Amino acid sequence: MDVVSITEYIESTFADIHIVTAWGETSFFYIPNRKLPRGSYFATIKEKNGPNDRASNLDRSDVFRLNIGISKLTYRSLFGQQPSRPHAGGVVDTGHDFTALDQLVPHPVYGWMSWVAVLNPSATTFEDVKPLLSEAYSLAVAKFINRTSTAR
Secondary structure (H helix, E strand, O other), X not given: OOHHHHHHHHHHHOOOEEEEEEOOEEEEEEOHHHOOOOOEEEEEEEOOOEOOEOOOOOOOOOOOEEXXXXXXXXXXXXXXOOOOOOOOOOOOOOOOOOOOEOOOEXXXXXXXXXXXXXXXXXXXXXXXXXXXXXXXXXXXXHHHHHHHHHOO
């Protein structure tokens, strides 16, 4: 799988999304009718290291990371209890190799928020994470509805 294929899958599978690309990251937001500035995001694709996110060594040639925000329950079923929030510029302490390709791992920075990640997923691994993308999208929809209904 590559960035274009994953982006096309997300764009064609989930309704009412807005895609923002900036600073080496593509973010996928649920935002029907553009009611809020950006809506609720549920997945990102990161293609280069950031100032506070170097754990995956994304500056390697053709390496990218798919990031997905899942529920606490699903996260715990995959990895156990969420790690503590890392200090600024740090990574979560989970014992995972955040540079390994084609392995689902806690997100190196946002694992404490129940985000997961996979570097350069193969077609097989991407099939495995499709249900996680669906869950993340559903959570974003619910969050958006909650935010817009309480804002009235």
